[in-house]
Amino acid sequence: MSTVAFQTVGISIGLKAKKLGIGAVRVVFNGLGSCRLPVLSGLNISGLKMISLTDDTKVHYGHGRRPRKQRRI
Template sequence: LFKLYSLGHEILYENGLRTMYGDRAYHELPIVHITTTRNNTTVSITDCNGRSLCTTSCGCEGFKNARKQTTVAAQTVGISIGLKAQKLGIKDVRVKMRGVGANRLSTVSGMTLSGLNIISLTDDTPIHYGMGRRPKKVPRK
């Protein structure tokens, strides 16, 4: 039988932790964090300890205003972060996506176009349970 390990929202088997990708084990791979909002897409690469190696966004790539929210801008960001990763000597990565929308898949396709080998995709979108605070009472006159 295999033991299950939970890393964030990922569930791995014990043999998956020992698998080597290139010269690194799974938990030593760099992580690409994709944060998509309604208006922008931000991508950063961190090492396995959480230190930021490089970052970019649609605005950094030259898209302004409403053009930042297009899938073309997101794919451009994916290609750009892939080329930056290759300059750092990174070939295999894990991907964690946060947020909803079609732009996150465009970013992933841009990274594969640039030559990055994606080992795992993880959805790290926070789920809010409950309503939060009650609304203020309506003032009566």
């Protein structure tokens, strides 16, 4: 998807939230991707007030990896 599509998604979510009477939101992002900034700008354009931005991406440090295959001679 393009950045324009992500921005449109942010605007539509913001307008639906406004119709429900929600004026301020806390945004939590999960995962990496190129959609973060366009969605935020769409929410901003729709008139929602963002109280906080949180990144909830899980970082793996390699503790749960499988062991390497043993070398055969």
